[in-house]
Amino acid sequence: MCHYLRVTSVGVVGAGRAATLHAEAVRAARGATLAGVSALSPASPRAAALAGALDCPVLTVADLARVCDVAVIATPPASRVEVAAALAESRRLRAVLVESPAAITLGGVAELAAALPDHPIMAAANLLHAPVVRRMLDAVTVMEPHHLELRLGVPDPARGPNSGRAFGGGVTLDPGAGFWPVVTAAMGSAIESVAVPRADVVDGLDRAALIVLRSIAGRTARADLRWDARVAEAALEAADSAHVARVDIWPVPVAEIDGAPVGSPGDSSHPLAALGFVAQIERLVRVAHGEAHSWPDLDAASSALTVAAAAAMSARRGGPAVNVREVPRDQSPFGILRG
The missing domain is CATH 3.40.50.720 (NAD(P)-binding Rossmann-like Domain)
Incomplete structure (x- = not known):
């Protein structure tokens, strides 16, 4: 406590x-x-x-x-x-x-x-700490999804000519890296392979990509990411033969299970609380005092970066699935795409 x-x-x-x-x-x-x-x-x-x-x-x-x-x-x-x-x-x-x-x-x-x-x-x-995202993930744990899809669009960050070297990659890394832990949680097991059947790459930066993820348990997910949206938009949806669960992330997370809203009005009373930023800091405080463990830890960061790097390898090879074990430890997604 x-x-x-x-x-x-x-x-x-x-x-x-x-x-x-x-x-x-x-x-x-x-x-x-x-x-x-x-x-x-x-x-x-x-x-x-x-x-x-x-x-x-x-x-x-x-x-x-x-x-x-x-x-x-x-x-x-x-x-x-x-x-x-x-x-x-x-x-x-x-x-x-x-x-x-x-x-x-x-x-x-x-x-x-x-x-x-x-x-x-x-x-x-932060999204792993967001109340309605947690409710959506709880619903997915009792499903056997045949459909799992992330749709993510943000305006062009326009970071300048050296952004690839400074930030390491394009849309699969930023903001993609913030969403891969949520997608992995929805898949229920670690990601085994990544394929990119479609990508828009400019000067080593993936500006848009269609990504297919496969978990070690055989579950698949799709992610459609782009940097050309007029306003930021993000949604994760899962469906099986009996249920549909969906969460729209921005500007404030809103979840629906089988068409019915979930959560309480208090979940969105503060935008940063609704997006999980406040709970993330409160957990950090508990970690500092030995009252909680570090979750997620740097293994999750490694996993998210691995997805982005494997996606870069797939895009460079023309779209085939790449096993995450092939990802080099010394190259960024940008470095992989630049060759």
Whole structure:
């Protein structure tokens, strides 16, 4: 049981959209207080703007590590090992949450874990903590789906010419990596192979892809992802001979089981609570105090990255299924597609 009269100090490293969401979630979470934000550069204007909006200080990573019980790493993926190594020097820090994707290669995920050997690490997967997503997944556990499909569209992130190297890949990685843990949970077992019968690849970035996943238990799922949507949209649907379960994710998750809405009005009373960000921070607090285990952990981050990398391999080969065991540890999805 978490004792919310105890206040846990949380710091956020990063100043982009993900960092903003996590910082706002900290302010809404029970038992947590936002101690400050940090960035790779102490003079970052974005960090200053975020701190001003949240009424908290801008700290160096070293200072943040000294004053915080837990930390959220939400910098670009390529810089996270450096941040983790700086946080590891803290004697106070008890747990860490790493934004998705945790790294751009499987080797990078292992380096991240090695940089924080004495700290529990949670992989960010806010949707696994979202109340109506949990209800939808609970419904799927008693089904035998012959249809399981993720449809995901977001506006072009337009990150610039070096985005492939900095972020590691296209739509199958961002925002795909945040959805693969939910799809895997709905499939009921680990993913064995990935096929991409259709892909739109520009300069090494997959801008759209149709993906077919197969689990080790033989269940299949489809995912239709694209970067050209006018507004963000995402939905996961499962069906068997007797039931249909569906959850629409944005702007606030709404689930239906056999056509009937599930959940309560309280599930969407706060957008970040409805999307699972607040519960994710509250679990991180419990992890810090030994009251919960790290879930999901970096294995889930590795699995999500593996799906994106296997999808890149399939797209480069023209669409055949690729066993996830073939994925190299030292190449990002972007690197695979660029050859």
